[in-house]
Amino acid sequence: MGTYIPHTDEEIAGMLAFLGLSDINELFAAVPEAVKLQRTLELADGVGEPDVLAHMEQFADQNRARNDRLVCFAGGGAYDHEIPSVTRALAGRSEFVTSYTPYQPEVAQGVLQAVFEFQTMVARMAGLPVSNASLYDGGSAAVEAVNLGVAATKRQTVWVSEGIHPHWRQMLATFAVGTGHIIRTIPLVGGVTAWPADPTGVDGSPGVVVVGYPNYLGCLEDLSAVRALCDRLGALMVVGADPLATGLLRSAGDWGADVMVGEGQVFGTTLGFGGPYLGLFACSSSHVRRLPGRLVGETVDVEDRTAYVTTLRAREQDIRREKATSNVCTNQTLMAVTAAIQLGWLGTSGLIEVATRCARATHYTRGAVLAVDGVTPWAEAPVLREFAVRLPIAADTVIERMADAGFLAGISLEGAVDGGGHGLLIAATERRTADQIDAYAAALAKAVA
Amino acid sequence: MGTYIPHTDEEIAGMLAFLGLSDINELFAAVPEAVKLQRTLELADGVGEPDVLAHMEQFADQNRARNDRLVCFAGGGAYDHEIPSVTRALAGRSEFVTSYTPYQPEVAQGVLQAVFEFQTMVARMAGLPVSNASLYDGGSAAVEAVNLGVAATKRQTVWVSEGIHPHWRQMLATFAVGTGHIIRTIPLVGGVTAWPADPTGVDGSPGVVVVGYPNYLGCLEDLSAVRALCDRLGALMVVGADPLATGLLRSAGDWGADVMVGEGQVFGTTLGFGGPYLGLFACSSSHVRRLPGRLVGETVDVEDRTAYVTTLRAREQDIRREKATSNVCTNQTLMAVTAAIQLGWLGTSGLIEVATRCARATHYTRGAVLAVDGVTPWAEAPVLREFAVRLPIAADTVIERMADAGFLAGISLEGAVDGGGHGLLIAATERRTADQIDAYAAALAKAVA
Amino acid sequence: MMIDENATIITGAPGGKASSAPLLGRDAEPTLFELSHPGRRSWSFRTTGIPEVGVEDLVPAIHRRTAPVDVAEVSERDLVAHFTRLSHRQFSVDLGAYPLGSCTMKYNPKICDTVAGLPGLAGVHPAAPASMTQGWLGLMVELEETLCEVTGMAAATLQPAAGAAGELTGLLLMRAWHDAHGATRHKVIIPDSAHGTNPASVTLGGYEVVTVPSDDRGCVDMAALRSVLDEDVAGIMLTNPNTLGLFEEDIAEIAAAVHRVGGLLYYDGANLNAILGVVRPGDMGFDIVHMNLHKTFATPHGGGGPGAGPVAVSERLVPFLPGPRPYRTGSGEPGAAFGWLTPERSIGRVHTWHGNTLVLARALAYILANGGDGLKQIAQVAVLNANWIRQRLHHTYDVPFDRPCMHEVVLSTRTLKAEHGVRALDVAKRLLEEGFHAPTVYFPLIVEEALMIEPTETESPQTLEALAVSLEAIAAEAVRVGAEALATYPHGTPVRRVDEARAARTLIPTYDAKD
Amino acid sequence: MMIDENATIITGAPGGKASSAPLLGRDAEPTLFELSHPGRRSWSFRTTGIPEVGVEDLVPAIHRRTAPVDVAEVSERDLVAHFTRLSHRQFSVDLGAYPLGSCTMKYNPKICDTVAGLPGLAGVHPAAPASMTQGWLGLMVELEETLCEVTGMAAATLQPAAGAAGELTGLLLMRAWHDAHGATRHKVIIPDSAHGTNPASVTLGGYEVVTVPSDDRGCVDMAALRSVLDEDVAGIMLTNPNTLGLFEEDIAEIAAAVHRVGGLLYYDGANLNAILGVVRPGDMGFDIVHMNLHKTFATPHGGGGPGAGPVAVSERLVPFLPGPRPYRTGSGEPGAAFGWLTPERSIGRVHTWHGNTLVLARALAYILANGGDGLKQIAQVAVLNANWIRQRLHHTYDVPFDRPCMHEVVLSTRTLKAEHGVRALDVAKRLLEEGFHAPTVYFPLIVEEALMIEPTETESPQTLEALAVSLEAIAAEAVRVGAEALATYPHGTPVRRVDEARAARTLIPTYDAKD
Ligand SMILES: Cc1ncc(COP(=O)(O)O)c(C=O)c1O
Numbered sequence A, B: 001m002g003t004y005i006p007h008t009d010e011e012i013a014g015m016l017a018f019l020g021l022s023d024i025n026e027l028f029a030a031v032p033e034a035v036k037l038q039r040t041l042e043l044a045d046g047v048g049e050p051d052v053l054a055h056m057e058q059f060a061d062q063n064r065a066r067n068d069r070l071v072c073f074a075g076g077g078a079y080d081h082e083i084p085s086v087t088r089a090l091a092g093r094s095e096f097v098t099s100y101t102p103y104q105p106e107v108a109q110g111v112l113q114a115v116f117e118f119q120t121m122v123a124r125m126a127g128l129p130v131s132n133a134s135l136y137d138g139g140s141a142a143v144e145a146v147n148l149g150v151a152a153t154k155r156q157t158v159w160v161s162e163g164i165h166p167h168w169r170q171m172l173a174t175f176a177v178g179t180g181h182i183i184r185t186i187p188l189v190g191g192v193t194a195w196p197a198d199p200t201g202v203d204g205s206p207g208v209v210v211v212g213y214p215n216y217l218g219c220l221e222d223l224s225a226v227r228a229l230c231d232r233l234g235a236l237m238v239v240g241a242d243p244l245a246t247g248l249l250r251s252a253g254d255w256g257a258d259v260m261v262g263e264g265q266v267f268g269t270t271l272g273f274g275g276p277y278l279g280l281f282a283c284s285s286s287h288v289r290r291l292p293g294r295l296v297g298e299t300v301d302v303e304d305r306t307a308y309v310t311t312l313r314a315r316e317q318d319i320r321r322e323k324a325t326s327n328v329c330t331n332q333t334l335m336a337v338t339a340a341i342q343l344g345w346l347g348t349s350g351l352i353e354v355a356t357r358c359a360r361a362t363h364y365t366r367g368a369v370l371a372v373d374g375v376t377p378w379a380e381a382p383v384l385r386e387f388a389v390r391l392p393i394a395a396d397t398v399i400e401r402m403a404d405a406g407f408l409a410g411i412s413l414e415g416a417v418d419g420g421g422h423g424l425l426i427a428a429t430e431r432r433t434a435d436q437i438d439a440y441a442a443a444l445a446k447a448v449a
Numbered sequence C, D: 001m002m003i004d005e006n007a008t009i010i011t012g013a014p015g016g017k018a019s020s021a022p023l024l025g026r027d028a029e030p031t032l033f034e035l036s037h038p039g040r041r042s043w044s045f046r047t048t049g050i051p052e053v054g055v056e057d058l059v060p061a062i063h064r065r066t067a068p069v070d071v072a073e074v075s076e077r078d079l080v081a082h083f084t085r086l087s088h089r090q091f092s093v094d095l096g097a098y099p100l101g102s103c104t105m106k107y108n109p110k111i112c113d114t115v116a117g118l119p120g121l122a123g124v125h126p127a128a129p130a131s132m133t134q135g136w137l138g139l140m141v142e143l144e145e146t147l148c149e150v151t152g153m154a155a156a157t158l159q160p161a162a163g164a165a166g167e168l169t170g171l172l173l174m175r176a177w178h179d180a181h182g183a184t185r186h187k188v189i190i191p192d193s194a195h196g197t198n199p200a201s202v203t204l205g206g207y208e209v210v211t212v213p214s215d216d217r218g219c220v221d222m223a224a225l226r227s228v229l230d231e232d233v234a235g236i237m238l239t240n241p242n243t244l245g246l247f248e249e250d251i252a253e254i255a256a257a258v259h260r261v262g263g264l265l266y267y268d269g270a271n272l273n274a275i276l277g278v279v280r281p282g283d284m285g286f287d288i289v290h291m292n293l294h295k296t297f298a299t300p301h302g303g304g305g306p307g308a309g310p311v312a313v314s315e316r317l318v319p320f321l322p323g324p325r326p327y328r329t330g331s332g333e334p335g336a337a338f339g340w341l342t343p344e345r346s347i348g349r350v351h352t353w354h355g356n357t358l359v360l361a362r363a364l365a366y367i368l369a370n371g372g373d374g375l376k377q378i379a380q381v382a383v384l385n386a387n388w389i390r391q392r393l394h395h396t397y398d399v400p401f402d403r404p405c406m407h408e409v410v411l412s413t414r415t416l417k418a419e420h421g422v423r424a425l426d427v428a429k430r431l432l433e434e435g436f437h438a439p440t441v442y443f444p445l446i447v448e449e450a451l452m453i454e455p456t457e458t459e460s461p462q463t464l465e466a467l468a469v470s471l472e473a474i475a476a477e478a479v480r481v482g483a484e485a486l487a488t489y490p491h492g493t494p495v496r497r498v499d500e501a502r503a504a505r506t507l508i509p510t511y512d513a514k515d
């Protein structure tokens, strides 16, 4: 029998007999012959685990850009942060890994409490009172935030800063086709969003304004201006924030945001070529009944002991169906638990420390890189843990050359901002050393020469 | 405070105050100034975990003979067997890893039952009714077996076949100095032990006879002759058996052994440069009160539920003190639990399968190697999963040359048997493929040319 | 014997006893915030040699936060104890049978954890160019081709992060296709047995939900379906086998009818496990298919995610797939065998990067281990197990649609409730006490007091036996002790029945919301 | 509602319910042999391309076994469930405080697991030549040098697999040294407070045990010691701080007296954690020192092992150390910096290979993380924690030797027993119910009703607080409810008090021994 099937042939025969059947294929009598597959699947037969591993290791080996081979200076929403053994060990506990969504709270307090702690941590970083139990990734969190904002303001127009991750903006465009939202991109000038004084054109006044903090170019924008704009327009303020940066930066809520969304990969989740990551979503209390996704709340059991349970379920698809606030069901719980563990490891001082170390490494890198002939700043606005430069030649070429020198140089700004082809987005995390950065700058000098 | 110390300075101050102390060094008032260390330890200050890992990875990198770099054909009591993810995952459960010897059975049923299952599996492989909860390694198990035998027969002379692992024989010699045993090595002829017809010389008749199965050269000896010998001499028969080989071979008990000892590394423990490994020890019921080490037995709790507990404790050092059967306290429990898991994964059919695959690979390798010019068999006796050959040049030289070709060629017989300098011990496990073996033989042809 | 009067409390924070370790299973585990004590720490970082510039020089004043984010401060030792204890308060597949209907809680092979942890897969930045990520692209292409063979479709996107994301992606594909053919349509049909994500996705896709009833066979009522089919119908979403665990026998007719009015068929792949290698959605006439890799292909559910919901489509819909997509360039140059391509009429991006990639890697490893032969056996035994349970229990519980089922069976406590007031929930909670996870309850909505049991193929016959014996015993007990007594269960769990109403009434979504 | 009469039992084996998961914590977990069913399997191996020769052609008939070894046959899924459930029946450091005196159950950093799993360390064959294992040899030399600095000794062997193995190695070194100096001696002195392995090792070393009593300070009675010292004394074994947690203040005098008669001093390093960086055995006059890396240097105990018991010696004993030993060759050639060397008068090999090497790697990683500064803080806080417990509880329990202790404190229930019949065992079992592991009981033997508490430095103040509160509450409860009631504990553990007498009376050492 198949690799992970316990049954022996005798047992199968016995079970079939109990069902009054003689052949296992009779189980599929309800399937019309006409549609049945009349051949076997054209896939290789099953192989032993060692062969499977060997096969997968071949793929792994063909990835040149693994962070144990190329020193990583790429960011853009996915960062090469320290993941301590303790986080891997705890997040790998099979009780967390192999359980389903906590439908039976009596036997799911482990996941429920961990998520409750996660929600508390996210809310504190966001400076907002409510956080959900996770969404797919930063981009999907942004989409849900826009849906919430439009539903709240009943206005379909959405202003999105060009400083929002280009992939998030692409997702907003994709899903707007279904929801009918009108997405208007507000350009960056000098690294910060140039908000129009007033709504122009047919779109009308926006119900939602979305801004990045720091934005995609790593720049820090003055969000008080955005808050003022939203007040004037009566729009919801959605901030796409880097949660790790909150170790040093004012929180979204502190700037007056109604909703904070973000990418939680920075808290203990491996780069993993982009997934699974962790969509963060926090908002003000007034919007809790429009919250997308699961929400864990504290309560008590019949013996009055503290207990946790998913709550406000009436918002969700399985109950509200076509009127649900979102269609999300399976989310990224394990990454949320991982983040709670990683944040527990960082703690209050560690969150500040890691943000500070990233900022130091980034500023040190920026200095070294801008000292390279022909490399100039993309924008003058202040940066924290990531920055963009203009190269004398195409960024793609430079990235290829830098790989030969042992570095993943960064991300080309091609397609992200106008004329981005010569733009390179560079991030240096707490894992980068002065030696690595100096070598990087030296290699860059050769690469652009 | 130190890396893994929770205390804050305030807490330490508070605790000192509670003790009426003002300085933490006052805690060491009982230590005479004269002997106190008047300087700080000349060791580097503590560093963060990433630095520690980097330091240890350097060592790892400097090991050329790692089985992910050199294809392993070395055996000699330590084998490169398959260790599935499932064994690693289960044996790595922190409840097994971070618990102490099960002194409180009410909260140690996990380890106790796993060890009870281990004992059952070892006893079944040994063909003997009793197994202990593990000893340090194969060699220490052999030493304990000899101690038991001498105690049982009150005769200090021990006959040890030259086919017993040379390191085991060295250990027997080392510890005999303390126990006063007289160890006599009985030579191998044609790969099998040439037992003397009768005791000769001053030593007198042996109380214990120790033989390997298969022996160090991989050869299978006819143990019925050894049983007959022991009957004639009134000696205990101790068999040093390869437990994995019992998938195909008759068990020690089946041959009439009184005690079986063996190296349990083959069941899920990594090569790890030789430790921690797993000493196996099984014997007949008549010797249970002389059993060295811990023994888990089944019993019931006050509610008559099945429970497990360490038993016959009166044999042990903590109770019997200088009259204990052994001084062993901490043993290799985690490796015993690992072996139980790995054997559970193998199961009845898998134990046969892995032994068969090793035998096939070994015989295939033997054929290919003996086809190489100038390479001849060391002995003609039948082999199972390991064999020895005579090389035209020094084995050490060949091993170095083979490494350049990507192989750990085997183990030199220098010091193991007379004239072993040109002898090479070769093992091929179920992990070796025909391609690897063919390449090995080709490389060997070059190496000896 | 006396207790020290002037014993000083050195801290108010609760101590690290295994209070919640189910070894003892009584007390609650304090939150990390309660265990927290100012000044404790676990973190450590590497030595970098980078000058320690002050925060003032790094962050302009207006951006700098004044008060730190209060996360929690614990030692690594207490961090480990806390989460290890929490794990002991959590049921999981690794602890026992988890017959949660519609969720396919099969065994998650450990080998896949090893695969997901390979440095060469886990350590790759998603923005690295194709030339440096050939392994990942090759893996994804191989998986896509495999999934297409399994579903009988032409091509697939691996971007959707879960089933619901796949549904919405599929509906946007539907919309794009109709738009491209100049026909704006407004309605999408779903059966009343559909999962909640279906209607929710339809709305987000900008369509209006039209629900068709199930007939007495538990299948789509053909007459009702025909009555709602017209030129305004963009398509229909079906789960087959459906959420009653029954195969939609009229699928060919349904497909023909829907296609006749120009509609498309969407296949909700949540139940794909039942038909692997037996019948393929593509051969049934479906145009769009999502798969839940975290169900059918055994990637672990992680307590509620991550999953992966690739969407495969028929030839005509390929130009609309989300992009960029990995593809075979056909080039022989090293590092150029695979590349990224965005279909010319792509609906655009539906994931921030390329999907839940490490989940994809796990799924491929699982498929390779099983192979084409193994996949079919999975379906066979999954269906066998479910039918054995049905046959064994159909005298003990009501079976609303009592005929051979596929991979899951929906029982009901209708009679038990009518005669003894015992509800499905009571049976479920009582089963927890037996050491099993509960079945899915009250779904599908069209079955009253539903108990939806999906054993999956990895539960051994003796486990089925034990499950059946427990369910029989509970039914007998229900009659014997009555509803009230049964309603007190579970007793031996870390917590007993929880006050869900209170949780919603006085919402406490964070530790800070506690008065 | 009825139960199916002709329901067939498909297998007699018990099912895979989480019966033992402490989530529910009632039923026992069946053994793997009971879960076993003929024909189940988990194993899989790689494709090798090696011809499938028949067993007959591989094994001569006389050697071939006739019946297979009946191991157990389970699916991988049931294997995982079984051992995961067993793990839920096991207390561990990771679950809570483990104040087991003399065992130093401190937190085991997870980083060390990562180190022990490095392919470059875990994948190395022990017989590979030095030229191909330079990393391992370098690691071992660095550890040896570090341990020598910590103990104040000249050189060390890393071969002994645990403390007891180190003891025997040390005694053989003692014997070798005396033999080399032509004086065969017969006696080794140990205090009556010594751990059982000491006398047991003395016997195996071929010596006769001479026990000296402790005086009213809990230290070696100097007068008694002097009275037994003569030319026939090979040496003395001391634990300092001793097993009462007290520092042997007369250590200098003891050393002088023993050395005067030509004896050697052996240091049992089980309690080294108390004095790291404060005072070194070598500076106290010890000639031979064993360390328990699984205590002082935080390598996990694994439910009873593995450990590592390196033995360090003073200059004069170096020539006798076990061999071969890794050493710095001084050569600059690549791959030749380190080599193996056997001391000219070596006592020989004491381990099959080079010691519990992966445990050694963990210990070095731990030492590097802590550093010289951190090691001293470990001793300071370990001693601080123990003294806080002593001070806090010395009115509640008897403290036989009520003066400042080192890393552990020995309490006694003497008064509680006299007045209320409550024994140390009852307090220990009652403490299990509170979620703590019990202290060591009835050791050292010279203290009646001993409760030996070693908090270690990694337990936070709040954990100490909780432990103290529980012990105070138990003492109060003992008075309130009396001995009988207390003797019924624990209640909430997977099993309650077990019948140890029966286990010894009717021995069941394997599943097959069951009637
Ligand atoms: C029938 C059905 N459809 C859709 C879904 C949604 O899939 P996901 O949870 O992966 O979003 C589920 C999951 O429970 C389901 O059972």
Ligand SMILES: Cc1ncc(COP(=O)(O)O)c(C=O)c1O
Pocket: B328, B329, B330, D102, D103, D162, D163, D164, D165, D195, D197, D198, D239, D243, D268, D270, D271, D292, D307, D309
């Ligand atoms: C004081 C003392 N000496 C010696 C030993 C024996 O050490 P091991 O268990 O590592 O053999 C112990 C271990 O408990 C001990 O506490």
